[in-house]
Amino acid sequence: MTEALLEVTDLTKHYPVRAGVLRRQVGTVHAVDGVSFAVGVGETLGLVGESGCGKSTVARSVLRLVEPTSGQIRLGGEDITHLSKAALRPHRRSMQIVFQDPFASLNPRMTAGDIVGEPLAVHGLATGKALEARTAKLFEQVGLRPDQMRNFPHQFSGGQRQRICIARALALGPRLIVCDEPVSALDVSIQAQVINLLIDLQRQHGFSYLFIAHDLAVVAHISHRVAVMYLGRIVEIASKDELFRNPRHPYTQALLASVPVANPLAKKLAPLVDGDVPSPVNPPSGCAFHTRCRFAMERCRTERPVLMEAGDGHQVACLLNEGTGRPP
Amino acid sequence: MADKSDLVLEVKNLKTVFFTNSGLFKAVDDVSFTVKRGETLAIVGESGCGKSVTALSLMRLVPDPPGRIVGGTVTLEGTDLLALDEAQMRAVRGNRISMIFQEPMTSLNPVMRIGDQIVEAVRLHRAMSAKAAWNIAVEMLRLVRIPEPARRAREYPHQLSGGMRQRAMIAMALACRPALLIADEPTTALDVTIQAQILALILDLQKELGTGLVLITHDLGVVAQTAQRVIVMYAGRKVEEASVEALFADPKHPYTRGLMASIPSVPASGAATQARLNEIPGTVPSLVRLPPGCAFAPRCKLAVKRCQDEYPPLMDWGGGHLAACWRAADVAEVA
Numbered sequence: 135m136t137e138a139l140l141e142v143t144d145l146t147k148h149y150p151v152r153a154g155v156l157r158r159q160v161g162t163v164h165a166v167d168g169v170s171f172a173v174g175v176g177e178t179l180g181l182v183g184e185s186g187c188g189k190s191t192v193a194r195s196v197l198r199l200v201e202p203t204s205g206q207i208r209l210g211g212e213d214i215t216h217l218s219k220a221a222l223r224p225h226r227r228s229m230q231i232v233f234q235d236p237f238a239s240l241n242p243r244m245t246a247g248d249i250v251g252e253p254l255a256v257h258g259l260a261t262g263k264a265l266e267a268r269t270a271k272l273f274e275q276v277g278l279r280p281d282q283m284r285n286f287p288h289q290f291s292g293g294q295r296q297r298i299c300i301a302r303a304l305a306l307g308p309r310l311i312v313c314d315e316p317v318s319a320l321d322v323s324i325q326a327q328v329i330n331l332l333i334d335l336q337r338q339h340g341f342s343y344l345f346i347a348h349d350l351a352v353v354a355h356i357s358h359r360v361a362v363m364y365l366g367r368i369v370e371i372a373s374k375d376e377l378f379r380n381p382r383h384p385y386t387q388a389l390l391a392s393v394p395v396a397n398p399l400a401k402k403l404a405p406l407v408d409g410d411v412p413s414p415v416n417p418p419s420g421c422a423f424h425t426r427c428r429f430a431m432e433r434c435r436t437e438r439p440v441l442m443e444a445g446d447g448h449q450v451a452c453l454l455n456e457g458t459g460r461p462p
Numbered sequence: 463m464a465d466k467s468d469l470v471l472e473v474k475n476l477k478t479v480f481f482t483n484s485g486l487f488k489a490v491d492d493v494s495f496t497v498k499r500g501e502t503l504a505i506v507g508e509s510g511c512g513k514s515v516t517a518l519s520l521m522r523l524v525p526d527p528p529g530r531i532v533g534g535t536v537t538l539e540g541t542d543l544l545a546l547d548e549a550q551m552r553a554v555r556g557n558r559i560s561m562i563f564q565e566p567m568t569s570l571n572p573v574m575r576i577g578d579q580i581v582e583a584v585r586l587h588r589a590m591s592a593k594a595a596w597n598i599a600v601e602m603l604r605l606v607r608i609p610e611p612a613r614r615a616r617e618y619p620h621q622l623s624g625g626m627r628q629r630a631m632i633a634m635a636l637a638c639r640p641a642l643l644i645a646d647e648p649t650t651a652l653d654v655t656i657q658a659q660i661l662a663l664i665l666d667l668q669k670e671l672g673t674g675l676v677l678i679t680h681d682l683g684v685v686a687q688t689a690q691r692v693i694v695m696y697a698g699r700k701v702e703e704a705s706v707e708a709l710f711a712d713p714k715h716p717y718t719r720g721l722m723a724s725i726p727s728v729p730a731s732g733a734a735t736q737a738r739l740n741e742i743p744g745t746v747p748s749l750v751r752l753p754p755g756c757a758f759a760p761r762c763k764l765a766v767k768r769c770q771d772e773y774p775p776l777m778d779w780g781g782g783h784l785a786a787c788w789r790a791a792d793v794a795e796v797a
Contacts, residue, residue: 184653291745321508322680323742326724330738348653355726355739378728392658393728394683398706403665403687405658410623 139342140173140196140310145205147191151415161415165191166202167366170441173310178336178343180357180374182350182389184411188366189346193312196344197229198222210309227257230303234315236295240287246298247273247283253305272301276331293324300331304339312344317352329356350393354378359447362386365414365422368441372448382450385423421453429454470539470641470674471497471520471559477533478512478519487749489515489529491698497642497674502665504677504689504706506721510746512698513678517644520676521561522551539641557587560635564647566627570619576603577615580634587638602633606663625656629663636667642674649684661688682725686710691782694718697747697757700776704783714785716793717742717758756787764789 146168151161166188173179181189194200196207198214207215214225233239240249251269254260260268270280276297287295296316303311313332317325333356336343347353353360354374361371362383370383381387388406395402407426412418418425424434431453439451478490490512497503505513518524519531522543536543538559543551563569571579580599581592588595596615603611606629619627628648635643645664649657665688668675677688685692685706692709694702694717702715713719723740744761753759759769768788776784787793 184655293745321746322682322721323508323724324745326726326739326741327743329726330741333738350654351726351728354728388655390728392654394658394661394681394687396682396686396710396722396725396727398686398710400686403658403662405655405662407655408659410625410656411653 137175138172139175139177139210140344141206141208142172142192142196143170143206143208145169145192145195145207146203147188147195147200148203164366164414164417166195167417169205169363169366169368171361171368171371173342173344174358175309176336176340176342177359178345178357180353180360181344181346181363182348182353182360183363184348184389186365186411186414187363188414189363190314192363193231193314193344193346197231197312199231227306228309229312230306230308230310231312231314232296232299232303232316235319236292236299237287237319239299240295242287244286245283246278246285246287246290249287249298250283250301250305253302257306259306268305272304275304275335276301277327291324292320293327296320296328297331300328300335304335307339308341310342310344312346314346315348316345318347318349325352332356350389362389365411365417367422367451369423369452370448370450371441372450373446376446376448380448382444382448383423383452384427384429384454388426421451468498469496470499470501471676472537473520473534474537475534476516476519476531476536478515478524478529478531480529482528482750485750488698488752489749490519492534493693493695493698493700494534495693495700495703497676499641499674500668500672501691502668502675502677502689504679504685504692505695506679506682506685506692507695508680508746510697510749511695513695514646516695517561517646517676517678520642520644521555521559522546523555523561553587556583556635556640557638558640559642559644560638560640561644561646562628562631562635562648564650566624566631566651567619569631570627572619575616575618576622576630580615580630580637583634584637598637599633602637603630605636605667606630606633608633624652625660628652628656628660632660632664632667636671636673639671640673642676643668644676644678646678647680648677650679650681657684664688682722694721697752698749699757699786700784701758701787702783702785703776704785705781708781708783712783714779714783714790714793715758715787716762716764716789718785719793720761762789764792 149163720742
């Protein structure tokens with residue numbers, strides 16, 4: 135990895151569970167539980183995991199859209215974990231987000247042009263004719279026509295709306311764009327268009343992506359490195375090729391084996407894990423995956439594995455075979 | 463083609479239209495297919511292609527108004543479902559033909575115990591005591607591999623996880639041993655490890671019970687892993703039909719080919735970093751203003767004048783491989 139743009143250290147986010155008339159705290163949701171990773175300049179880090187694993191909470195914490203319980207977030211070397219709203223404002227220009235649902239994340243009463251130009255206006259970077267010219271340029275960059283600036287969101291298709299969201303994220307020339315399931319709501323043929331656009335834009339501008347998705351194939355396609363999350367923890371992190379060729383953690387292996395392959399000659403569909411993901415309110419002790427793991431040992435119930443180097447920048451949190459995650 | 467008696471379902475020239483403020487549109491336009499005992503037929507396509515309306519038409523559950531089935535026949539075990547009156551249809555629905563939906567939480571009754579919901583389905587179609595029906599309900603929950611079925615039968619839907627709810631839906635749908643099961647995106651709302659469990663379960667049960675299965679999905683991976691035959695739909699029409707092997711080995715329609723090229727795949731080894739995906743330009747057309755010719759022509763690289771003017775008929779490319787394309791012979795140029 136090149137120089138780090140974003141460094142997240144020991145990020146934790148707990149939500150209280152309240153019940154009863156007095157709203158007393160009866161439990162804690164361990165949404166994110168000690169997550170550390172870094173994203174290099176111009177790099178795409180994919181974050182995969184199933185629903186409830188905490189990947190979206192990580193995304194939002196990085197942008198300070200939710201306040202982390204503990205841990206540290208450094209952007210370009212500067213600690214932004216505890217900056218006040220005002221102090222954070224200049225940093226907001228360097229980090230942007232694209233959400234999953236392009237229907238819910240665009241104001242239906244604003245024109246597409248106003249939506250894309252708003253960040254420029256808010257930060258006082260352009261007004262009047264200059265604002266319009268810059269907005270038109272952003273439209274072209276994402277494959278929309280400048281004459282569509284006068285249209286309202288409902289006049290666009292799902293794929294086009296996602297392009298508007300991307301244009302808005304580009305407006306301030308960010309260094310980091312967090313993409314939270316940006317293509318999950320789109321049809322297959324449109325999904326490919328948006329993925330290609332994201333790749334092209336990164337090549338032109340050299341920014342970094344933190345790319346969150348549940349679809350392994352999409353993540354594999356766009357990422358340079360991939361981190362796998364399970365119940366609020368990163369269980370494995372490696373370069374894309376290494377992770378998909380040589381998955382070490384039993385959970386990563388199960389995840390890969392569960393993806394239906396679009397080739398009828400390679401029929402497998404053999405689920406490697408039984409049961410459901412346990413509740414993050416009372417996550418299992420020790421290794422959170424031990425309740426579903428094929429290789430679970432006595433130690434796994436009590437001892438919490440930490441991410442250990444397993445060669446080639448490949449880190450895995452598994453007690454198997456001295457922490458290399460290799461099955462015996 | 464197999465022996466006629468083996469056929470569970472035969473759909474001929476099905477036509478379902480919707481009357482809306484912006485005009486009439488043909489959601490399903492002249493679609494025909496058959497399903498044999500124990501066979502899985504996948505219907506694949508993007509949103510708005512008519513795959514779900516096809517399923518609802520088979521169940522006669524198209525909301526009327528605005529929708530209406532205006533033509534064709536749906537023959538289930540020798541009976542034309544479209545000719546039945548509503549009372550007769552109710553006796554068939556949930557009994558000989560049943561359906562599971564994408565979102566199990568919205569299709570289960572939240573204030574009824576799981577067991578009671580299955581009992582209700584069973585007693586509607588079979589004369590038996592409440593106790594005997596309850597035993598069947600528990601047995602069905604065991605069949606779909608829900609742990610501790612007797613206890614789970616007394617629970618409410620909100621007490622079950624998403625995967626468990628979908629299992630309960632399957633138990634309910636199969637409780638009367640239907641001849642045909644329609645599964646409309648049964649795993650789309652589920653996580654990938656749970657999806658693998660549910661798909662494996664559906665296929666196991668189908669084999670065990672000999673049920674015909676119509677699986678509706680947008681995911682070509684799911685198609686490849688589960689189906690024997692596939693129908694590809696685009697803008698309300700069937701554009702291609704083939705055995706799953708033939709379809710993936712040699713797709714004849716440019717849309718099918720484009721769809722296959724546009725899905726990213728998990729790299730086996732040494733895949734090029736960040737290769738561009740093949741994309742299909744443009745978007746799915748509005749069903750209200752379809753062109754006179756092939757609906758895919760505006761997005762098709764191979765389109766010629768004829769494609770714009772004349773809708774291509776389904777042509778047989780051997781072994782029951784049908785494709786509706788004037789340029790199917792030159793389709794290899796696309797990818």
